[in-house]
Amino acid sequence: MQAWTSKMMKLAPGVKMTPDAPLSACTTLRLGGPADLLAEPANADELAKLFRTAAELDVPVTVIGRGSNLLVRDGGIRGLTIRIAQGMRKLSVDGCELTAEAGASLAEAAALAQRNGLAGLAFASGIPGAVGGGTVMNAGAYGGELKDVIARVEGIRPDGSAFSYSGNEMAFGYRTSRLQSEKGVVTRVTFALTPCDPAAIAAEMNELNERRRAKQPLDVPSAGSTFKRPEGHFAGALIEQCGLKGFAIGGARVSEKHAGFLVSTGGTAADFEALMAYVRCVVWAKTGVRLEPEVRVIGEEAQR
Numbered sequence: 074m075q076a077w078t079s080k081m082m083k084l085a086p087g088v089k090m091t092p093d094a095p096l097s098a099c100t101t102l103r104l105g106g107p108a109d110l111l112a113e114p115a116n117a118d119e120l121a122k123l124f125r126t127a128a129e130l131d132v133p134v135t136v137i138g139r140g141s142n143l144l145v146r147d148g149g150i151r152g153l154t155i156r157i158a159q160g161m162r163k164l165s166v167d168g169c170e171l172t173a174e175a176g177a178s179l180a181e182a183a184a185l186a187q188r189n190g191l192a193g194l195a196f197a198s199g200i201p202g203a204v205g206g207g208t209v210m211n212a213g214a215y216g217g218e219l220k221d222v223i224a225r226v227e228g229i230r231p232d233g234s235a236f237s238y239s240g241n242e243m244a245f246g247y248r249t250s251r252l253q254s255e256k257g258v259v260t261r262v263t264f265a266l267t268p269c270d271p272a273a274i275a276a277e278m279n280e281l282n283e284r285r286r287a288k289q290p291l292d293v294p295s296a297g298s299t300f301k302r303p304e305g306h307f308a309g310a311l312i313e314q315c316g317l318k319g320f321a322i323g324g325a326r327v328s329e330k331h332a333g334f335l336v337s338t339g340g341t342a343a344d345f346e347a348l349m350a351y352v353r354c355v356v357w358a359k360t361g362v363r364l365e366p367e368v369r370v371i372g373e374e375a376q377r
């Protein structure tokens with residue numbers, strides 16, 4: 074354990090912290106080396122305390138959610154990793170507004186909306202991310218995107234100041250938002266939803282999740298679609314057209330069920346990154362289309 078980690082644990086008592094925490098346990102790909110120190114704040118005050126202490130000790134900070142869009146490299150993450158997924162998951166409904174803490178899962182938020190007869194989040198019920206991670210990514214599926222229903226995003230910047238952005242101020246685009254380039258942690262999101270028959274919402278959720286189960290390799294570790302949808306094309310169709318279905322490097326493989334999903338059957342994050350690079354290279358050479366990663370690659374390579 075490094076000297077700063079024990080100082081950090083003393084300066085922020087009460088916050089759940091684990092030194093040398095394997096991040097493979099925190100990502101849906103089940104890959105990635107250790108975080109020097111993993112903190113899981115239970116509320117916004119603990120989060121602010123972590124930022125203050127990290128600044129005092131001059132320690133870099135990385136924020137993750139449920140790790141469903143992340144490839145963490147084999148060397149892991151230096152400094153403090155803050156996970157907003159387990160704590161901070163309160164949800165409430167007030168009229169047509171649903172407010173969720175950033176660590177609540179999108180599935181939990183969608184289920185609460187359905188029970189309260191509020192439409193607008195059914196498309197998100199099968200996306201395995203948290204509300205915070207989903208907001209940063211502007212997660213979407215089946216014609217819906219979180220930007221369509223987000224009224225307000227609140228959070229904390231690393232200097233401890235609070236921010237509160239309306240949906241319009243979030244600069245949402247396809248799988249992007251201003252918080253991908255600005256440093257800041259989402260703590261709470263308010264969704265503006267529409268009254269609807271709960272049974273109709275439940276039917277829609279079931280239908281979409283059935284379509285997902287039929288098309289996607291949900292029984293193998295993945296981070297969902299590895300690449301963004303290139304304009305005018307589908308990444309999966311291009312990869313399949315290049316004859317790459319089933320192609321593997323080490324434990325990383327192009328899914329046989331859906332070529333847009335690169336999956337992990339064990340092996341290393343380096344295998345997965347090498348497969349991403351290979352697929353991009355072949356698709357570019359054979360079709361002239363550049364695939365851009367949707368999966369966010371973070372952390373350090375393993376030392377040789």
Ligand SMILES: Cc1cc2nc3c(=O)[nH]c(=O)nc-3n(C[C@H](O)[C@H](O)[C@H](O)COP(=O)(O)OP(=O)(O)OC[C@H]3O[C@@H](n4cnc5c(N)ncnc54)[C@H](O)[C@@H]3O)c2cc1C
Pocket residue numbers: 101135136137138139140141142143157175199200201202203204205206207208209210211212213214252257258259260289291295296297298369
């Ligand atoms: C089987 C499967 C299916 C999927 N299907 C879809 C789909 O249909 N549509 C879709 O859009 N995505 C899909 N995904 C990808 C993923 O679920 C989404 O991108 C999700 O929104 C990521 O949320 P997360 O909490 O897991 O974020 P993470 O993967 O942990 O992090 C993603 C990014 O957000 C940042 N971040 C996380 N939390 C916060 C926070 N509180 N404040 C600030 N920054 C934060 C991280 O630093 C990182 O840059 C799928 C993934 C899997 C494994």
